[in-house]
Structure formats: structure tokens, C-alpha cells
Amino acid sequence: MEQGAIKPAQPVDLLEIKDLKKTFSISGGLFSRRLTLTALEDINFTIRSGETLGIVGESGCGKSTLGRCILQLLPPDEGQVLWLGQDLTRLPAEEMRQRRQDLQIIFQDPLASLNPRMTVGDIIADPLRTLRPELNKDERRARVLKTMEAVGLLPEMINRYPHEFSGGQAQRIGIARALITEPKLIVCDEPVSALDVSIQAQILNLLAELKDEFGLTLIFISHNLSVVRHVSDRILVLYLGRIVELATGDEIYEDPKHPYTRALLTAVPIPDPKLARLRNIDALKGEIPSPINPPSGCTFRTRCRLAQSYCAEKRPPLETIEGGRLVACHRWRELDAPLEAVLGV
Numbered sequence: 001m002e003q004g005a006i007k008p009a010q011p012v013d014l015l016e017i018k019d020l021k022k023t024f025s026i027s028g029g030l031f032s033r034r035l036t037l038t039a040l041e042d043i044n045f046t047i048r049s050g051e052t053l054g055i056v057g058e059s060g061c062g063k064s065t066l067g068r069c070i071l072q073l074l075p076p077d078e079g080q081v082l083w084l085g086q087d088l089t090r091l092p093a094e095e096m097r098q099r100r101q102d103l104q105i106i107f108q109d110p111l112a113s114l115n116p117r118m119t120v121g122d123i124i125a126d127p128l129r130t131l132r133p134e135l136n137k138d139e140r141r142a143r144v145l146k147t148m149e150a151v152g153l154l155p156e157m158i159n160r161y162p163h164e165f166s167g168g169q170a171q172r173i174g175i176a177r178a179l180i181t182e183p184k185l186i187v188c189d190e191p192v193s194a195l196d197v198s199i200q201a202q203i204l205n206l207l208a209e210l211k212d213e214f215g216l217t218l219i220f221i222s223h224n225l226s227v228v229r230h231v232s233d234r235i236l237v238l239y240l241g242r243i244v245e246l247a248t249g250d251e252i253y254e255d256p257k258h259p260y261t262r263a264l265l266t267a268v269p270i271p272d273p274k275l276a277r278l279r280n281i282d283a284l285k286g287e288i289p290s291p292i293n294p295p296s297g298c299t300f301r302t303r304c305r306l307a308q309s310y311c312a313e314k315r316p317p318l319e320t321i322e323g324g325r326l327v328a329c330h331r332w333r334e335l336d337a338p339l340e341a342v343l344g345v
């Protein structure tokens with residue numbers, strides 16, 4: 001593959017998300033009225049080339065919707081998705097089709113995402129048929145074999161069908177299908193959560209190797225902070241469709257600033273006495289509120305142990321704090337205080 005050629009000498013701002021908003025119109029409530037569900041709001045961030053950005057949050061917080069809006073698989077209601085400065089939300093269909101070579105996705109459930117009636121070779125070659133129609137059959141086959149080799153699939157597997165493969169092998173097929181167009185950015189949407197724990201590390205290592213080999217930029221979506229930590233340079237934490245924290249993996253893990261991030265960390269099983277102590281204090285309480293009718297002010301306040309009455313009145317801005325990291329909490333400074341002081345005990 002010629003993908004090494006795309007690796008820029010200096011990282012550049014590859015993708016810039018500006019004021020992104022996505023709502024869904026759903027029917028519900030009395031008399032099946034149309035209701036508006038706000039899946040994403042006020043989303044702003046930038047990804048540098050060669051970076052891996054982890055996106056974490058509980059189920060329903062908007063991770064997959066964000067991945068799909070970035071790839072234009074879902075149209076955002078508002079905002080811009082700038083790819084090297086070009087707004088993908090305004091791109092004519094034919095230009096977007098061309099651009100799709102650069103932006104690919106790997107799905108959570110590898111077997112469910114592969115057509116059971118197609119051979120492995122046809123599945124992997126499929127994106128080339130629409131995105132690189134100038135390639136002939138032999139050229140397509142040569143690319144498929146090279147890509148299979150890159151992801152650790154044997155050439156003799158080319159004529160087999162998805163059901164003949166384990167979950168881990170099926171995910172390698174999904175990765176090959178994403179890689180075949182020589183993309184610059186891959187959105188990995190929970191790529192290991194459907195796999196056995198023993199296989200998860202193999203797939204994570206493969207993604208890390210492919211990233212280095214082909215100069216990829218990755219967006220890595222997971223509900224599991226410990227999975228994201230190992231692969232991410234920076235981590236974006238979403239809560240009810242809004243960014244609550246954005247920082248490096250080390251900062252998030254060692255010094256979380258948002259009470260929600262701390263709560264997510266308490267669910268990570270690591271034998272650290274400090275975290276073990278936090279576990280009881282910070283553990284998430286209650287259900288995530290409905291995105292149809294989110295709490296006023298700070299949407300996390302209904303589950304936050306630091307919440308004060310003013311948290312219900314004003315939405316906290318996403319503030320840039322020391323080291324350029326971002327946090328949206330009226331009381332983030334209180335998290336730095338000794339826990340006893342915070343709790344008043």
C-alpha cells in the first residue's frame with residue numbers, strides 16, 4: 001500500500017468541529033407528539049493529523065452520533081465539520097463521495113457489519129468499486145491481498161464467508177475494509193467491545209500498528225475509559241451530548257477535573273488506593289436524564305456530588321484551563337481540594 005506517503009512531516013489541523021448540533025425528531029409522550037431529542041450540542045474541538053482522540057461517555061451520550069456526523073453519515077443540524085479547512089457539511093454529493101476515501105469507519109459488531117452473502121475478498125474490495133471505479137479486477141484483488149496481509153489475514157481466506165470467522169478475525173476484515181481506500185482518518189466505533197477480553201488487546205495493538213505504519217489519524221469511541229486510555233493521545237468526555245472535559249490521557253487519568261470524568265474513572269478496575277477511595281465518593285448515582293428534557297443549567301448537576309443551587313441556573317462554559325485542557329464545570333476547582341474539605345467532613 002502507498003499509505004505511508006500521506007504521513008505529513010508536521011502535524012496539521014486535520015479536522016475541526018465547530019458549534020456542531022444534532023437533534024432527532026421522535027414521536028412520544030401523550031398522543032404520540034413529535035419531540036426533539038438533542039443528541040449533540042455546542043461541540044467544538046480539533047484533531048491534529050497523526051493523533052488518536054478517544055471519545056468516552058455512558059451509553060446514549062452521543063458518541064456514535066458524533067462519529068457519524070463527522071463522516072457525514074448523518075447530517076448535523078448546525079455547525080461545521082472542517083476537513084483541512086473545507087466544510088464537509090456543504091460539500092456537493094459528488095465531492096463528498098471522493099472525500100469518503102479519506103474518512104472511514106470501523107463498527108462495533110464485526111459479524112453484524114459484514115454482508116453474510118459476500119466473500120471476504122468482495123467485502124474488503126467493496127469500497128473500491130464505488131470510490132475507485134478506475135481500478136480493474138486484478139488491481140482490486142492485488143490491493144485486497146496487500147490489505148489482508150496488513151491486518152493479519154491469510155491470502156487463502158479471500159474466498160471464505162464471514163460466518164467462518166471468529167469475532168476477532170471478523171473485526172480484522174472490518175478493519176481491512178476501512179483501510180483499503182487508504183484513508184487518512186478512521187472512526188473506530190467501539191471496535192473491541194463485542195470481543196472477548198483476550199482478543200481485545202490483539203485488535204487494539206493491530207490498530208496502533210496500522211496507525212504508525214500508514215500515518216493514520218484515529219477517533220476511538222468507547223464507553224470504557226480503560227480501553228480508550230491505552231490508545232488515545234487525548235480524551236474527550238461527553239455527557240448528554242455536550243463536551244464536559246477534553247485533556248490528554250494522562251491528565252484525564254491522573255488528574256480528572258470534571259466530577260463526571262472522576263465518576264467514570266471509579267468504574268475502572270485498577271488497584272490504586274487513591275482511586276479506590278474515590279470510588280465510593282464519586283461513583284455515579286442514578287440514571288442519565290432524558291436528552292428530550294435535560295436538566296437546566298449544568299446537565300450533570302442531578303448526579304453531581306458537588307452541585308450547588310446555582311448549577312441549575314447557568315450552564316457552565318467549556319473553559320480552557322492550565323495546560324490548554326478544557327473543562328465545563330462551575331466547581332472544577334473544588335475537585336482539587338482535599339476530599340475531606342470538599343465533603344465538609
Ligand SMILES: Nc1ncnc2c1ncn2[C@@H]1O[C@H](COP(=O)(O)OP(=O)(O)OP(=O)(O)O)[C@@H](O)[C@H]1O
Pocket residue numbers: 024025026037038039057058059060061062063064065066223291
Ligand atoms: N436515529 C435516531 N433517532 C432517534 N434518536 C436517536 C437516533 N440515533 C441516536 N439517537 C439518540 O441520540 C442519543 C445519542 O445516541 P448515540 O447512539 O449517539 O449515543 P452513544 O453514546 O453512542 O450510545 P451507545 O454507546 O449506546 O451507542 C440517544 O439518546 C439516542 O437514543
